[in-house]
């Protein structure tokens with residue numbers, strides 16, 4: 252159970268007051284009773300001395316009847332029991348009883364003390380009168396010797412009655428004091444808890460969003476410092492809140508004006524944020540808290556999100572929603588475990604690209620036939636012209652060959668770029684494939700006197716791939732190695748690597764300057780135009796190679812040292828998971 256601070260302070264005070272009250276009451280009553288009995292005993296003693304003078308003559312004369320009636324008379328008038336006992340303990344006179352019927356009193360503690368010449372005092376239950384009594388016994392002295400004992404006794408009942416009255420009064424006063432103390436304690440506890448309650452109320456209001464609340468306390472104690480800090484804190488929070496709201500508004504207007512669709516989800520796919528552009532191509536009313544796939548139904552997008560979560564890195568894919576094509580980029584935000592998806596509308600670009608592609612394909616097709624015809628005529632003419640004109644024909648033939656190569660490469664490239672391109676896959680012995688390609692290049696190798704080495708382990712696994720496309724890949728790479736190596740060697744190595752096959756084609760040729768390395772796979776990119784042209788290059792060879800590797804779901808990389816040589820490394824999955 253939650254107990255308030257007020258209840259705790261008040262109950263502590265209550266317990267302390269109650270305990271003190273009870274202790275004071277107990278000790279006071281006991282002390283008063285003892286003190287009262289002491290006073291009574293002193294009074295009795297004095298009374299005893301006074302009565303002693305009266306009873307002494309009769310006692311000494313032995314007139315015990317007269318003594319008994321005197322004692323009875325005195326006893327009733329002073330409301331005190333008087334007993335006269337001789338040295339043997341025999342009772343000779345008693346104000347309450349018949350002395351003849353009373354037993355020997357020698358063993359009574361007060362009597363035996365008085366018989367020894369001292370004042371005896373005792374408090375006990377009297378069998379004779381069946382009541383608690385206070386006894387004072389004084390020796391009756393004759394010639395300096397104890398001749399008997401006079402005993403005065405009082406009923407303690409009377410004392411207790413008196414004490415009882417006193418106790419009731421004390422209890423009444425104590426109760427009033429306790430009640431008054433409790434009232435003061437309650438007021439004090441309230442004064443202590445009031446500022447705390449004020450602070451708690453203010454904190455609750457701040458939590459509810461009211462930052463204008465201020466806590467003002469009267470007293471200048473520690474709580475006042477706390478209140479000052481609280482007020483300072485609310486001012487700061489207000490400032491921060493205003494800044495944040497301002498920033499949020501700014502961010503919202505930026506997001507709303509963004510052309511790109513923006514979607515932020517958590518790992519389960521719940522929408523945390525989406526901008527207007529994103530809502531435009533979503534099905535239905537996209538709202539926070541729902542799952543993105545309820546509005547953006549696309550298996551490629553789901554696959555992308557899964558990949559982003561799994562790999563925790565940036566992934567980009569093309570996704571289509573109706574007629575619109577988007578380049579969707581997914582990023583994983585590590586600390587908040589969120590996925591940020593940005594949709595760029597690339598429909599226009601795609602259309603243009605398609606037009607461009609169609610144009611290239613059409614032009615290439617149109618050029619192929621006339622170029623082949625030109626080449627044919629040139630070859631026919633070669634045998635019929637003189638040496639002088641043969642030189643010109645040579646130039647025409649070289650240029651025609653180059654154009655034919657470009658047209659062929661362009662057609663091949665557009666075929667590879669076609670989305671519908673499917674690979675005709677079969678299990679392939681790569682070593683065999685490379686050896687066959689090398690056979691094609693034997694004349695050039697011989698002409699340049701190049702050393703070709705194949706370094707292959709025995710256990711090279713067969714890989715699943717398209718034989719024609721992979722052959723084309725090796726043709727282009729080996730052709731380049733031969734083209735750009737004047738002397739030296741070409742080394743080809745094959746080695747399995749986990750689930751993949753690693754193929755390296757290394758030459759000791761002219762090398763590629765470092766700044767060109769990351770561009771050589773682009774279409775028509777050549778390092779040295781005149782050199783490329785002189786060796787019949789088109790600038791499309793490596794672009795074709797890269798497409799073939801990607802279609803097989805592989806990777807290609809290049810390392811080169813200028814003047815020393817170049818090494819192309821291809822990693823192909825053995826299972827050939829590509830298209």
Ligand code: ADP
Nearest residue numbers: 731732735777778783788789790791792793817
């Ligand atoms: P090209 O038909 O001109 O050879 P590629 O696309 O095959 O076109 O190659 C692009 C450029 O990369 C070439 O022009 C050449 O400068 C450079 N290159 C490619 N392979 C090699 C190599 N083995 N050694 C040196 N340079 C190379």
